[in-house]
Amino acid sequence: MYQIKFVIILFFFCFSYATEKTDADWWQKKAEIMVKNQLERRGIQNEEVLRVMRETPRHLFVPENLMEEAYEDGPLPIGEGQTISQPYIVALMTELLELNGNERILEIGTGSGYQAAILSPLVKEVYSIEIVKSLAQNADKKLKEMQYHNVMVKWGDGYKGWAEHAPFDAIIVTAAPDQVPQTLIDQMKIGGRLVLPVGTCFQKLKVVSKMRDGEIGEKNIISVRFVPMVHSEKIPRDSSKFQISD
Ligand code: SAH
Numbered sequence: 001m002y003q004i005k006f007v008i009i010l011f012f013f014c015f016s017y018a019t020e021k022t023d024a025d026w027w028q029k030k031a032e033i034m035v036k037n038q039l040e041r042r043g044i045q046n047e048e049v050l051r052v053m054r055e056t057p058r059h060l061f062v063p064e065n066l067m068e069e070a071y072e073d074g075p076l077p078i079g080e081g082q083t084i085s086q087p088y089i090v091a092l093m094t095e096l097l098e099l100n101g102n103e104r105i106l107e108i109g110t111g112s113g114y115q116a117a118i119l120s121p122l123v124k125e126v127y128s129i130e131i132v133k134s135l136a137q138n139a140d141k142k143l144k145e146m147q148y149h150n151v152m153v154k155w156g157d158g159y160k161g162w163a164e165h166a167p168f169d170a171i172i173v174t175a176a177p178d179q180v181p182q183t184l185i186d187q188m189k190i191g192g193r194l195v196l197p198v199g200t201c202f203q204k205l206k207v208v209s210k211m212r213d214g215e216i217g218e219k220n221i222i223s224v225r226f227v228p229m230v231h232s233e234k235i236p237r238d239s240s241k242f243q244i245s246d
Contacts (some may be wrong), residue, residue, distance in 0.1 A: 053118065094206070097195055176196075194209075
């Protein structure tokens with residue numbers, strides 16, 4: 001009798017271990033295919049960027065009903081009218097930052113927290129600002145739960161940057177302003193780079209560099225479509241969701 005009990009327990013132990021293993025496998029396979037078909041084929045070459053895109057569980061950053069679509073070739077809604085960017089755009093912007101591992105990075109537009117999670121293992125510290133309070137709170141909670149200890153999330157207006165922690169080695173903006181915000185250039189180190197989409201209807205992904213002589217260089221990469229980077233003064237004061245902290 002004792003032996004039968006033991007065999008039954010052993011069976012359930014092996015069975016639950018096997019299903020857990022398949023659970024982990026389903027997204028890793030999808031992430032692998034995503035990296036091959038969407039990133040490598042389109043020319044992303046940085047091995048570290050490809051590795052982190054392969055190892056980060058993107059499905060945990062999208063609403064539960066969209067988890068199955070998390071590794072497909074497009075942006076997805078994350079609530080509050082906002083979106084998580086297409087995997088290729090996340091990888092391209094990360095590659096364009098030309099990271100070496102020692103940087104302090106500023107991200108404008110935390111959204112789901114996915115881009116911050118991609119940056120986390122590639123740099124020293126990530127400071128991320130989100131203007132929609134509920135998104136900032138959710139991303140902060142998620143990133144903490146997932147042990148991304150070098151990511152700091154703040155609810156606030158990205159047009160102001162994050163003066164207490166400036167200057168930054170690099171800045172990434174994941175919402176589109178009409179023009180390059182001067183405050184962000186001011187908060188960037190000499191030799192630093194700012195990767196951002198600029199424009200209203202027609203947007204260009206740009207790399208802005210602050211050169212040794214203080215000159216600003218600007219390079220257009222590709223056409224893109226991002227949600228607009230909004231100004232806090234245009235947000236209704238009576239909406240408690242949108243109160244801005246300084
Ligand atoms: N990086 C995100 C994608 C964000 S979508 C991710 O990986 O999921 C763009 C985000 O920018 C939205 O969440 C939007 O609310 C935010 N945003 C727009 N204007 C902003 C501003 N002025 N300051 C900070 N965040 C802003």
